Amino acid sequence: MVFYTRHFNKNWFVATIAGILLLLQSCESPDVTKDELEQRRPAYVYEVKSKTDQRKHSFVGKVDAKQRVDLSFEVAGRLTQLPLRPGVFVQAGTLIAELSSEPFALALEAASAQQALAQSDLRRKRDLLREGAVSPALVDDAVQMLRLRDAQLAQANKALSDSRLYAPFDAHLAYRYLDNHMMVQPGQPIVRLHDLGELFIRISVPEKLFAALNQAGIDLFATFDVTGDQQFPLRLQEYEGEAGDIAQTYAVTLAMPPVPGIQLLPGMNTTVIAQRQDLVPSLxxxxxxxxSDPEGNFLVWVVTEGDGLVTSRRVQIGTADDEGVRIESGVSEGETIVTAGAQQLRPGMRIRPIIEAPL
Incomplete structure (x- = not known):
């Protein structure tokens, strides 16, 4: 058997061992120990990023007419003309209903005769007054009687005119309450007309979203089941200035023009989309x-990368909604700020950051 021997390099061995020990020592002595990190206050942090804001909120709405009118007669009578059926569109001035004109024509004839008689009586008494045969008081009575007969004649003319109902505007005949040959009382509804020259959409908006609804940059659209994904622009028409007692929502009315070729009627359901899109990216x-500080200025706590040190920074804020606040100045993109727990921080404190999901 043959044995081979190798010369051992002592210097190389010592240098290798020293390097390994130095490496182990550096690994066991980090800048921040695990115990020290666990003793820091945990806090949620958020990395500030610029983005083009595009947020949507949807609301369930109901279509309504610009105005609705229940037409009724101002006089009583028997209904003889009611030619139109529900669902038709009528132009302004179209005859909607008519009562039997015979009683009104007779009343007009009687009033006309009474007025003519009063005129004749007044002329005769004035002639007698010039002859000194009657007193001036009798002439005054005749004048007042003529005025009464004139008023009665005008009233009879109006009653005859009121026996016919005409459409006050271009409208959709939505409902017919009565049929022909029925007796009608003054003020009793005959038909309901809807003005569809402009459509109103009524929605209920929660308190936290109401303020943002009328801000610049808000686009409003409506979608309908009968039109698929097609969106129709809306404008803010009006809103109630007081929230409901139970749901704490505001009644808001939006407006849109009629859609050619598509019949949208009051009572239909719709989905209203409120969308904000900032063309310029913002923080x-x-x-x-x-x-906030004692002077009322807004602050954020900025976290130093690496050591977790927090420092307060004054910021200028812009618009706000339920999802966040726009920052006009004070922080830069990429900086890390504390979110939850910011009220408990003090200058010089160090935190254990917990990453929060982006907005």
Missing amino acids: WVPSEALV
């Missing part, structure tokens, strides 16, 4: 990240 942070 947004969670509202919980904002704290």
Whole structure:
């Protein structure tokens, strides 16, 4: 058997061992120990990023007419003309209903005769007054009687005119309450007309979204089941200035023009989409990240990368909604700020960051 021997390099061995020990020592002595990190206050943090804001909120709405009118007669009578059926469109001035004109024509004839008689009586008494045969008081009585007969004649003319109902505007005949040959009382509804020259859409908006609805940059659209994914622009028409007692929502009315070729009628369901899109990217942070100083200025706590040191920074804020606050100045994109727990921080504190999901 043959044995081979190798010369051992002592210097190389010592250098290798020293390097390994140095490496182990550096690994066991980090800048921040595990115990020290666990003793720090945990806090949610958020990395500030610029983005084009595009947010949507949807609301369930109901289509309504611009105005609705229940037409009724101002006089009583028997209904003889009601030619139109529900569902038709009528132009302004179209005859809707008519009562039997015979009683009104007779009343007009009687009033006309009474007025003519009063005129004749007044002329005769004035002639007698010039002859001194009657007193001036009798002439005054005749004048008042003529005025009464004139008023009665005008009233009879109006009653005859009121026995016919005409459409006051271009309308959709939505409902017919009565049929021909029925007796009608004054004020009793005959038909319901809808003005569809403009459509109203009524929605209920929660309190936290109401303020943002009328801001610049908000686009409003309506979608309908009968039109698929097609969107129709809306404009804000009006809103109630007081929230409902139970749901704490505001009644908002939106308006849109009629859609050619598509019949949208009151009572139909619709989905209203409120969308905001900023063309210029901006910085947004969670509202919980904002704290205020005694002077009323808004601050955020900025986290130093690596050591977790927090420092307060004054910021200028812009618009806000339920998802965050726009920052006009004070922080830059890429900086890390504290969100939850910001009220408990003090200058010089170090935190254990917990990453929060982006907005």
